[in-house]
Structures are given as structure tokens and as C-alpha cells.
Amino acid sequence: MWFLLIANFFSVPHNGTSSVRNGKDTSRTSAGKTAGSIERSTLLRVACDKGMFTCRYDLIRRENEKHTLSLLHSRRLFPYGQRRVVAYAGMMYDADGKPRIGEMISRLEDLGVSCYSYLIDSHSREELSALPEFCELASRAGIEVWVVLVPPTEEPPLSPRSKDGVRYPPYGLDYLQWAKEISRISRKHHNLTLLMIDDFLYNTDLFTHNYVKGVYTNLKRENRNLLFGVTIYDDQLGARREIQPYLPYVDAVEWGYQHNARISPNYGISAASLASDIKHFVNMFPNALLIPCLYFTPHSSWSREATPSYLEEAMSIAYRQTGVVLVFRTPFRNTVHYELVKKFCKQHLSVHRR
Numbered sequence: 172m173w174f175l176l177i178a179n180f181f182s183v184p185h186n187g188t189s190s191v192r193n194g195k196d197t198s199r200t201s202a203g204k205t206a207g208s209i210e211r212s213t214l215l216r217v218a219c220d221k222g223m224f225t226c227r228y229d230l231i232r233r234e235n236e237k238h239t240l241s242l243l244h245s246r247r248l249f250p251y252g253q254r255r256v257v258a259y260a261g262m263m264y265d266a267d268g269k270p271r272i273g274e275m276i277s278r279l280e281d282l283g284v285s286c287y288s289y290l291i292d293s294h295s296r297e298e299l300s301a302l303p304e305f306c307e308l309a310s311r312a313g314i315e316v317w318v319v320l321v322p323p324t325e326e327p328p329l330s331p332r333s334k335d336g337v338r339y340p341p342y343g344l345d346y347l348q349w350a351k352e353i354s355r356i357s358r359k360h361h362n363l364t365l366l367m368i369d370d371f372l373y374n375t376d377l378f379t380h381n382y383v384k385g386v387y388t389n390l391k392r393e394n395r396n397l398l399f400g401v402t403i404y405d406d407q408l409g410a411r412r413e414i415q416p417y418l419p420y421v422d423a424v425e426w427g428y429q430h431n432a433r434i435s436p437n438y439g440i441s442a443a444s445l446a447s448d449i450k451h452f453v454n455m456f457p458n459a460l461l462i463p464c465l466y467f468t469p470h471s472s473w474s475r476e477a478t479p480s481y482l483e484e485a486m487s488i489a490y491r492q493t494g495v496v497l498v499f500r501t502p503f504r505n506t507v508h509y510e511l512v513k514k515f516c517k518q519h520l521s522v523h524r525r
Contacts, residue, residue, distance in 0.1 A: 254494045256516050257317065257462070258282060260290040261501030268294040268332065272305045276312055278501070282509065283516030286315040288367070288497065293327040296340040299352070306360035317365040318353050319402075320346065322374040344377065350386045354393035364398060365423055365460075366390060371401035372410060380416040387420035398422035398460065404430040408451050418456070425462035425497060426452060428485065431472050439466070439477035442485035449492045463489040464497045467508045479511060486515050 258279060263271045279287055287309060291298045302318070309316050321327070321339070329338050342348040350366060357363040368386075371378060387399050400423030403410070407426075428445055429435035435444075445463065452461055465485045466473055489496045496515070502508035 254490070254520060255286045255315065255496070256284045256490075256512070256520060257286040257288050257495065257497040258284045258501040258512075259288040259464070259497055259499045260292075260319075261503075262290070262298075264294055264297075268297045268330075270294065270298055270301045270305070272301055272308060276305075276308045276314070278504065279309075279314055280312050281504070282501070282513050283520060284314070284498070284512070285516075285520055286317060287501075288317045288319055290319045290321075292321050292325075293330070295327070299341065302353070302363075303356055303360060306356070306363050310360065310362045314362065316360070316363045317367060317400075318363065319367045319369055320349055322368055322370045323377055324370055324373050346377075346382075346386050347389050350390040350399070351393055354390045354397050357397045358394045361396075364396075365400055366397060367400045367402060367423065367425060369402045372403050372407055372413060375413070383417055383420050400424060400460065400462070402426070402464070405448055406431045406434050408448070408455075411455055414455060418458075421456065421459055423460035423462060424452065424456045425464050427464045427466065427499070428489075429466070430464075432474065433472075438473060439475055439481055442481055442488060445485055445488045446492060449489070460495070461493045462495050462497050463493060464499050465489065466499050467502060467512075468500055470499070479507060482508070482511055483515075486511075490515075490519060 262275055265271060275287075289298070289302065289305065291302075306316050323344055326339050326344065329336065330340075333340060337343045342352070346368065353363070353366050368374075368378070390397055390399050399420065401417075401421055402425045403414075404427045426448075428442070428448060429438040432438050437443075449461065449463065463485075465477075465482065467477060467482060469476060486496050498508075498512055502512060
């Protein structure tokens with residue numbers, strides 16, 4: 172059995188019965204208050220080889236060369252503390268659309284990442300069906316799993332295999348049902364810790380305040396420990412007014428750094444602006460897990476490859492200031508990007524492994 176011992180932490184063994192009952196933590200603090208009454212605390216479940224534990228942690232303060240950031244992050248300690256290198260998507264598929272999950276797990280293990288962002292997209296029915304097995308294999312490998320849903324603007328084309336005319340089966344654009352089902356899966360697979368919705372602010376016609384509140388409620392009703400997050404972009408830094416109504420329902424925020432080449436002419440060359448961008452996002456989302464998304468490959472708004480020196484600089488800044496690096500997308504073996512990520516994980520994550 173292993174334990175993570177930090178000042179102000181305590182753990183309560185979980186042997187099939189949690190100390191959290193009826194939505195409230197029955198354990199007491201030194202002040203005699205329940206955990207539910209402490210704003211700067213979050214209940215987490217920590218996996219180890221002897222079972223599950225419920226823990227509390229308080230406000231984290233971290234200093235770096237340029238900023239002192241007060242971070243209250245709804246973070247899970249599974250199993251590498253508060254540090255994560257996340258590989259995004261990159262799944263391979265059989266001819267019938269079934270994900271090659273064993274092959275993916277092997278690749279992630281060799282790469283050395285601590286978390287995988289599981290995209291449900293063009294093979295959505297098969298991807299959802301394979302999710303429990305993927306989580307099980309990932310758990311054995313010590314890998315955390317995040318699930319990403321595409322929004323209406325990214326809804327995939329109708330599959331030739333579709334029998335019901337739904338473009339994003341099985342639930343289409345019913346994110347209330349998606350949240351309920353994925354949260355249900357997370358109750359059994361505790362390494363599934365976060366549900367994300369991509370391109371959030373581009374889809375507020377559907378994602379109104381009340382609709383997102385419903386998604387959040389459905390998710391927490393099934394598993395109050397599962398986190399809910401959204402993806403936005405660095406060109407939306409000024410959208411504080413639009414974001415404000417959603418803050419109570421957002422546990423995590425991913426943003427694509429230098430997503431728009433038109434406003435970031437040095438994209439893929441210099442990451443000098445990343446530190447200040449992180450500071451802005453901390454101010455916008457003071458209580459959220461912050462996830463800097465770094466583009467290792469070109470996409471719709473990028474036409475050129477990022478340089479190795481840029482990627483090394485960006486990974487270092489993101490990891491130092493937030494403890495999280497999201498690699499877009501999972502690189503293939505025997506590539507420069509693969510070796511960069513593998514080296515970074517070996518240098519930075521190995522000290523957090525069991």
C-alpha cells in the first residue's frame with residue numbers, strides 16, 4: 172500500500188462504504204465543521220493497491236519565476252499526485268470502427284504519460300461501448316482517463332453503419348444523456364475522472380446556462396466525484412462576461428494555446444506568451460483545473476509544424492505553472508514528437524510514480 176502524505180491532508184479508508192453520505196462528508200475538521208462547509212477543500216478519491224481513500228486538500232500555492240498563482244484545483248490524485256502529462260486522442264480503429272484499445276494502452280505505457288484524453292467522435296457508438304474496457308486496462312497501467320465529447324459544430328457526418336439516422340450515436344446531441352451515461356461508467360471505473368465538452372463557447376446556442384446546469388446536475392447525480400470541463404481558446408481570453416454564468420458548473424478548463432494563427436503569428440516558434448496566458452486563465456477560472464493544450468501537430472488554424480524547441484519550452488512552462496501538459500495529439504512511435512514527450516515524461520513524471 173502507498174500513501175501520499177502532505178500537510179493538511181488526511182485519509183479515510185474506503186472499504187465499500189464511503190465517509191460521504193447523502194451528498195455530505197461526515198468526517199470532521201479540527202474546527203468541528205463538515206467538509207461540505209469548507210470552501211477551500213475538495214473531496215477526492217485516491218486509488219492505491221489496497222483500495223480507495225477519501226481525502227481532503229486545501230488551497231495550493233505555487234511559485235514560479237514570473238508569477239505567484241493561487242490555485243484551487245479540483246484535482247484527483249490518480250496516481251501521480253497533482254502532475255499530469257495528458258495524451259489527446261490518436262486512437263486506431265479496426266475496419267468495423269472498433270477502437271484498438273490494447274494497442275493504444277501499450278503506446279501510452281511506452282510513452283509514459285499519466286493520463287489519456289479519450290475522444291468520442293466519428294466512431295461514437297463503438298467508442299462509448301469500448302470505454303469501460305479501456306478504463307479497466309488503463310487502470311491496471313496506472314493511467315487516468317478523461318472523456319471528450321464533440322459539440323454540435325463538430326458533429327460527425329452520418330456513418331454508413333448508422334441504422335437510426337443519428338449522426339452522433341447513441342445519444343446524438345442530447346448531452347444530458349451523455350453526461351448521465353459517462354458518469355455512470357465512472358462509478359465503477361474510478362480512473363475516469365473528467366468529462367469535457369469541446370469548443371464550448373462556439374456552441375452557446377445549445378449550451379445555455381440552464382442547459383449546462385442540467386448537464387452538470389446529471390453528471391453529479393450519478394457520481395459526485397466526476398469532474399466536468401469545457402474547452403475554450405486563447406482568443407477568448409476577453410470573454411469573462413460570457414463565461415461568468417457558467418463558473419459554478421465548470422470544474423476544469425482546457426484551452427488551446429496559440430490556437431488561432433491570425434492572432435499568434437509566432438505560433439509553433441515561440442511560447443513566450445504562455446506564462447501570461449496562464450495567469451489570465453487562473454484569474455478567469457480561479458477554482459478550476461487548468462489544462463494547457465499544446466499543439467504538436469497542425470490543425471484547422473495551424474498550417475506549420477511546431478519546432479522541437481518550441482514544444483520543449485511550452486511543455487516546461489505549462490508543467491511548471493499548472494502541473495498539466497496536454498499533448499495534441501498522441502504522437503506515433505518513432506517520431507520526433509514521440510521522443511520529445513517520452514523524454515519529458517521520464518524526466519518529470521517518474522518521481523510521481525508508485
